Amino acid sequence: MSKGSALLDKACEGIQSGEVEQSLSELKDSLLDYRAELGPELWSEFAKQHFSEHPIRKIVHQSPFSHRSYTRPRGYAGDAVTLDYIYGDLSPNGLSPFAERVFNWERATPSAEAVRGRRDLLARYIDEAAAATQTPSILAIACGHLRELRLTKAWKQKQSMNFTALDQDQESLTVLRESYGSDVNVVPGSVRSLIAGKQHFADQDLVYAAGLYDYLPLPVARRLTALMFQMLKPGGRLLVANFHPGLIDIGAMETTMNWWLIYRNESEMAELTGEIENAQIAEQKIFRDQGDNLVYLDLKRG
Ligand SMILES: C[S@@+](CC[C@H](N)C(=O)[O-])C[C@H]1O[C@@H](n2cnc3c(N)ncnc32)[C@H](O)[C@@H]1O
Structure with missing residues (x-):
């Protein structure tokens, strides 16, 4: 040492x-x-x-x-x-x-640049769902303060949306209620309660999670992905993000920030679909962000 x-x-x-x-x-x-x-x-x-x-x-x-x-x-x-x-x-x-x-x-x-880019990408996915449907149903899992919603054209133009935001952190949910009022259905909940079948969602146009999979071991991540996929209506989209092992900040994050993540490459992202029947997937995309630091899994339900 x-x-x-x-x-x-x-x-x-x-x-x-x-x-x-x-x-x-x-x-x-x-x-x-x-x-x-x-x-x-x-x-x-x-x-x-x-x-x-x-x-x-x-x-x-x-x-x-x-x-x-x-x-x-x-x-x-x-x-x-x-x-x-x-x-x-x-x-x-x-x-x-x-x-x-x-x-x-x-x-x-x-890593910080990538997180800001991720927020902007989420905003684009929300806007795409809002452009495709008059009143889209959207679910953000592990939503934090849901900062992406404020950036969307749909929210700025007061488009009607059934927006649900779920997180386990009560203090974050309080901030969320103060920021968005009745525009967002704020739901206390956790990955554990979803997997235990204690919380159900269905007929969603978009279900996404950012800043969550980086903490989930494979069996949990795979189960959650299948559950999120089942929450979609036909044609609906699922998006999850995960940091890539090539991130050059990892050494500093783990020491100076005590921030330990589970990193995934493209094939590890593909493994997340392991509990979904292939025939149900109409489209699957796995792509990196501009800086090559984040990997996204984007699934469309058939
Ligand atoms: C890194 S933040 C990401 C917040 C937001 N999605 C974003 O991108 O800005 C992680 C969030 O995940 C939530 N979280 C972590 N583990 C969770 C779990 N098992 N169930 C529900 N929420 C969880 C935390 O409470 C926190 O708000």
Whole structure:
């Protein structure tokens, strides 16, 4: 682990000498290489223990983005408030000039860019469903603050929609109710309750999940995909997103943000359809985002 400590020491020195962005970028790259070199077990020990004990943690965590992700005030990483930092829906007040530089650097990483692109893609899918049907039924699973809806033409033009948004986080759902009022049917619920058959949805034009599959092991992800597919009406679409293992931020995310995801490539995304009868799928698309950091599975029900 002495090599790892040296990487962190070097980054500390660079940051303290004023080369904040360059030192953070170099640290990100070297952590990625070090992750590959160590292998999962030693890497986990380094990322969880060594980083937490090193002075760099307090330096980087002056940024509220990595601090929140790392400390998990809601008990899990990647809550909707953290996502709001990425989207620019929450601007922290009273940051020191140094903290602001770290925060801005973190917001400009490829993973943050990809999350903003994902939100924009979701908005386009909602608009496509709204263009195809007068009153579309749309279900967002693990919706967070549902920031994508506000970007849609359909919502801006007050098109009628049966929009349902489901999440397990009550605090996020409160924000959602305050933002959208009666435009959205807000439903407390979880993947677990869906899989247990305690919550049912049907006849949807679009069902989607973003920022969820990255946490689901394959058997759960496959089951959920089949359930979401069954919720569609004929011609309806399912969309799920997942980060790709080629993401260059992984080393930094796992250490400085304590943000551990399950990454999937194209063939692993294809495996998610394993419990759906092939004949029911009218169209299947698997594609990456512009930066090659996210993979999407898009299914159309026949
Ligand atoms: C990374 S955020 C994504 C939010 C939103 N979809 C977006 O893209 O901005 C993850 C969300 O998934 C929710 N979530 C995580 N696990 C869940 C589960 N098992 N059931 C329901 N919601 C879950 C969290 O509460 C959180 O709001």
